[in-house]
Amino acid sequence: MFIVIDENDRRPIYQQVVDEIKGLIARGVLREGAALPPVRQVAADLGVNLNTIATAYRELQGEGLINIRHGAGAVVASRTASEKTDDELRKPLRAALTQLALAGLPRAEIMSIVTEELRGLLKGAR
């Protein structure tokens, strides 16, 4: 599994793990029904506490993205339309775009960056 955590990232580790796994699912690296690695293995790989990963998995289960079967591992849930409100989705986007604008990038360049990131994100995804 290709999860990396960043020491300098302000987000808590468990949140980084959540976001990384969301990314893997979004990109199609982890597909419906695919088994996630055991909590203890991820913890060992990343050199963090078991609890930290367990918290991440619990959060993912709470969001309906994975199904945890006690004693039998966790798998990616079948995709049901996320219920996130539009605003919850746009807010982070707006924040990110604001940063780019603040950095002085002209509109055209921002669009170009977005296009590039989207290409990277959806490459190979279905």
Added chain:
Amino acid sequence: MFIVIDENDRRPIYQQVVDEIKGLIARGVLREGAALPPVRQVAADLGVNLNTIATAYRELQGEGLINIRHGAGAVVASRTASEKTDDELRKPLRAALTQLALAGLPRAEIMSIVTEELRGLLKGAR
């Protein structure tokens, strides 16, 4: 000053204030050299602790966006090329785009949303 804070927002209040002010600067509402309102006034307006606003101003100063002159208020700094690494700018963008993709939005719709947000963001900006 048109700063609003959202009770239900997970970000700490000081961070919301920071982001709001960044937005004002990005949109050109606050231009180079413009004076920011006194910490005490913002705190009173928003009904939050004075320390909270002071922390926000300190953060903005740390990022080089404003200059705080002890006893003489704070002003918007002259725009110097931001030192943020490219990656620091792209990371939040990538995260936001991932969320949109996870929600099942097709690429075209994501682009449309980005365009819309950019228009709102840069409206009236210099």
Added chain:
Amino acid sequence: MFIVIDENDRRPIYQQVVDEIKGLIARGVLREGAALPPVRQVAADLGVNLNTIATAYRELQGEGLINIRHGAGAVVASRTASEKTDDELRKPLRAALTQLALAGLPRAEIMSIVTEELRGLLKGAR
């Protein structure tokens, strides 16, 4: 046997099996003295581990609802007055009703739902 298990159900599989069988007994589908299908058959039908079903049967035996005769299968026990304390029966009910109330349902609607569920539950029961 008409047992179904739900991937997305948070309850452990063995508990789902226990509850399903309780339902069958409550509705009279399985009557006193009726033989339960062999553990191995249920396990095969559901595609789960044999141990999981064995645990369910053990639990049912522990509650006095079935009699397991080593080497000779399991049968529904004769109905003896349950020893569950009143509180043990009311607690889950109270919890379920609390959820409905929290969802904002008016009292009348809750009663209507209860009536409906009871009708479904006892249909065809003895």
Added chain:
Amino acid sequence: MFIVIDENDRRPIYQQVVDEIKGLIARGVLREGAALPPVRQVAADLGVNLNTIATAYRELQGEGLINIRHGAGAVVASRTASEKTDDELRKPLRAALTQLALAGLPRAEIMSIVTEELRGLLKGAR
């Protein structure tokens, strides 16, 4: 605060706390905007670890029932219609009613118990 945990309850402590607080909100004991006691105080009162209560609060925040303001305590959120699916609400009810039926209670008595519990639940609630 009137939270009690039951040693013999199968649910984890943090879940019991979540359910207790939900009950307090559902019954109107805790109204919108009311402050919840500090995590550490609840932990001390119940004689459990701080983390256990923190987990409960996080869960409640995740469900949108409370707003946690870092450094400034937690308050009951304004009630927004819960998004729980109908099935998620009915399942526990069905399970509880099944237990009552299994205990041999006639339909009329079950209805009477439900009415009684509802009265207790909604007493004084708005």
Added chain:
DNA sequence: GTGGTCTAGACCACG
């Protein structure tokens, strides 16, 4: 003062 996160390690429950 408040809540948040993480660790190390124990013990339990499920399959």
Added chain:
DNA sequence: GTGGTCTAGACCACC
């Protein structure tokens, strides 16, 4: 083997 929960205690972030 899997995941779940809890503890004790540390340290951090926010108001």
